[in-house]
Amino acid sequence: MNPLLLANWILFLGVTIYGLYLFVRVVRTRIAYIQMGKKFEFDGQIKRRLQKIWIYVFGQKKLLKDKKSGAIHVMMFYGFILVQFGAIDFIWKGLAPDSHLPLGPLYPGFTFFQELVTLTILVAVIWAFYRRYIEKLVRLKRGFKAGMVLLFIGLLMISVLIGNGMALIWHGHEGAWTEPVATIIANAFGWMPPAAAASVFFVMWWIHLLVLLTFLVYVPQSKHAHLLAAPVNVFLSREGPPAKLSKIDFEIDEDADEEDVSFGVGKVEDFNQLQMIDFYACVECGRCTNVCPAAGSGKMLSPMDLLVKIRDHLTETGAAVTGKAPWVPSYAFSETEGNTLAKMAGSQAGDEAAATTEAAPGKSLIGDVITEEELWACTTCRNCEDACPVMNEHVDKIIDLRRYLVLTEGKMDQDGQRAMMNIERQGNPWGLSKKERVNWREANEEVTIPTVKELKKSGEEFDYLFWVSSMGSYDNRSQKIAMAFAKLMNEAGIKFAILGNKEQNSGDTARRMGNEFLFQELAEKNIKEFEKHDVKKIITIDPHAYNIFKNEYPDFGFEAEVYHHTEMLSEWLKEGRLKPEAEVNETITYHDSCYLGRYNEVYQPPREVLEMIPGVKVVEMNRNRSNGMCCGAGGGMMWMEEKSGNRMNVARTEQALAVEPTMISSGCPFCLTMLSDGTKAKEVEEQVSTMDIAEILAKSIFPEKVEKSA
Numbered sequence: 001m002n003p004l005l006l007a008n009w010i011l012f013l014g015v016t017i018y019g020l021y022l023f024v025r026v027v028r029t030r031i032a033y034i035q036m037g038k039k040f041e042f043d044g045q046i047k048r049r050l051q052k053i054w055i056y057v058f059g060q061k062k063l064l065k066d067k068k069s070g071a072i073h074v075m076m077f078y079g080f081i082l083v084q085f086g087a088i089d090f091i092w093k094g095l096a097p098d099s100h101l102p103l104g105p106l107y108p109g110f111t112f113f114q115e116l117v118t119l120t121i122l123v124a125v126i127w128a129f130y131r132r133y134i135e136k137l138v139r140l141k142r143g144f145k146a147g148m149v150l151l152f153i154g155l156l157m158i159s160v161l162i163g164n165g166m167a168l169i170w171h172g173h174e175g176a177w178t179e180p181v182a183t184i185i186a187n188a189f190g191w192m193p194p195a196a197a198a199s200v201f202f203v204m205w206w207i208h209l210l211v212l213l214t215f216l217v218y219v220p221q222s223k224h225a226h227l228l229a230a231p232v233n234v235f236l237s238r239e240g241p242p243a244k245l246s247k248i249d250f251e252i253d254e255d256a257d258e259e260d261v262s263f264g265v266g267k268v269e270d271f272n273q274l275q276m277i278d279f280y281a282c283v284e285c286g287r288c289t290n291v292c293p294a295a296g297s298g299k300m301l302s303p304m305d306l307l308v309k310i311r312d313h314l315t316e317t318g319a320a321v322t323g324k325a326p327w328v329p330s331y332a333f334s335e336t337e338g339n340t341l342a343k344m345a346g347s348q349a350g351d352e353a354a355a356t357t358e359a360a361p362g363k364s365l366i367g368d369v370i371t372e373e374e375l376w377a378c379t380t381c382r383n384c385e386d387a388c389p390v391m392n393e394h395v396d397k398i399i400d401l402r403r404y405l406v407l408t409e410g411k412m413d414q415d416g417q418r419a420m421m422n423i424e425r426q427g428n429p430w431g432l433s434k435k436e437r438v439n440w441r442e443a444n445e446e447v448t449i450p451t452v453k454e455l456k457k458s459g460e461e462f463d464y465l466f467w468v469s470s471m472g473s474y475d476n477r478s479q480k481i482a483m484a485f486a487k488l489m490n491e492a493g494i495k496f497a498i499l500g501n502k503e504q505n506s507g508d509t510a511r512r513m514g515n516e517f518l519f520q521e522l523a524e525k526n527i528k529e530f531e532k533h534d535v536k537k538i539i540t541i542d543p544h545a546y547n548i549f550k551n552e553y554p555d556f557g558f559e560a561e562v563y564h565h566t567e568m569l570s571e572w573l574k575e576g577r578l579k580p581e582a583e584v585n586e587t588i589t590y591h592d593s594c595y596l597g598r599y600n601e602v603y604q605p606p607r608e609v610l611e612m613i614p615g616v617k618v619v620e621m622n623r624n625r626s627n628g629m630c631c632g633a634g635g636g637m638m639w640m641e642e643k644s645g646n647r648m649n650v651a652r653t654e655q656a657l658a659v660e661p662t663m664i665s666s667g668c669p670f671c672l673t674m675l676s677d678g679t680k681a682k683e684v685e686e687q688v689s690t691m692d693i694a695e696i697l698a699k700s701i702f703p704e705k706v707e708k709s710a
Helices: 003-034 046-058 067-095 104-134 144-171 180-188 194-221 223-236 273-281 287-291 303-322 337-349 372-377 383-387 395-408 414-426 434-443 452-458 469-474 476-492 508-512 516-532 543-556 565-575 604-611 648-657 669-681 693-701
Strands: 464-467 537-540 561-564 587-591 617-619 663-666 689-692
Touching (some): 003 067, 003 303, 046 223, 067 104, 067 144, 104 144, 104 180, 194 223, 287 303, 303 395, 414 516, 469 476, 476 669, 476 689, 508 516, 508 543, 516 543, 537 543, 537 565, 543 561, 565 604, 587 604, 587 648, 604 617, 604 693, 669 689, 689 693
Parallel strands (some): 587 617, 587 663, 663 689
């Protein structure tokens, strides 16, 4: 063998083996960090999970929500998969000159296809550079690391094209249509002697190989770890209702020290392993932050930054606990905090032995890494999760951190504490007497609204339990919604009953604010009441109660058919039980409640109701359905004052007003309150009214008797 070719082989094997070693080492290190978390149960649903890989990884379903960025990613994703065959061919040519992959008569078509793919990737690189550095999309970071990746990919493509062109000159081959770009390059540099062309070829060959291996090592220790973690994250992502919260077991081991007893997540190791995969799966694309109502209204919270900060903290903590250096090659990153911590841990406990958490960096997860202000800015709307292309979940992590603050450290905003105390004592956030819960019925004695106790005394039965909720029972504005819906049920001939003064708070507010203990107390009381009256079907005007009864009460032993009032109104209209006749001449825009829409995919029924009302013209806001913006009331924020940035409800009201409606509608009493306040803040309450779907329908069915609302 030619001595130079032999040397090339030896160097090739050396750098390739070293690069693969570093790659495996980094991946194993990240796996070790993830394994510090609590274990999670895998349900074994392989087929269903492979379908998700097909839809969300290969189908790029969520990425394509942003058409431009989605197109760029599709070009790079599939291009990078396909171009690897061309990379193998290129490396082959450097190891065995004047030969190529043994594809026989298919080889000319292969080279043509590879050049098309290579050019497609170059177009995607240029487009991505433009979007990030010239168009300057707010959600995209513009640091050195982001640009370096584009440089890597660009060099890989350019080196192949130039190298193939030089190979044609070196071996004296004629250009052909099967290699159009290489032929153009060969013709442009046809004056070069073969030896010079061979030298340029090997320069390009080594640039390609070194960049490829550098990229391979760089990927798992950068944001591009998502190339490895995202498919795993999609495959393992939770089945069932979105953002369903985990149940805390409050049974305490009597032998445990009081200092060791805590609830929620107070340190990064308290997250489970599935949650930790989220941290490394994050693409840092900023889509979550771009749609976050807190971030958009100037609050401190950025869902992307939250995951990234916890990821970096996990990496440092993992280095300190496991003694495994996070950054390789170690000699190049010896001064980094992670590698320093790993070295300290290794010297204390041995390279393979695990150090104690005392060796971890002196940072508290809540306080130093994530601030309390960030945690309390979240409305739990799930817009971040809906936008995330790799199916990361943000809400459960925020709630777990809130749980630690509330249950372990006893910390909560004063307004929130007051609401919790009122719910605990009186069953409602205002602290009004629980004996007054049923008084809302007195507003219209013509409407029949029996309690379960009253029906039992008269020997009658009911089909649906109408869960009025605290808003419907105590809030003056929401009482009109409850009354309108009760009247519609009377008209439709529906047998229903309410719990009256026996109704408690559903517990959603307590649970989302982190007070899991209070939630479980409320759930236990409610379930006992449901079982006492053999409740099989629940209907409610409150999407928060709807979600928690339908998706989270089953964990506590109660299952029933749960309906939102807009679902039933749509059904009763279709069945002919309700017949709207009077025209409601309004231009209406509908606001999607987060807990009805993104949590439960109920988008169409409310719109169907509006479309069946004579005279109604429905106009959609720019942000609607799954991308509808939160009103700002979710996650317990209804009871806490916004202390920074702009008011979310005003921002959402402005979006509604942009389509020039005469009325803003909703299917949630929380949302309606926030939007009503928004119209007042914008001083348009006289021109633009706010009404629930039930109230609008009631205007058409009982036109002369419906009270005008704000």
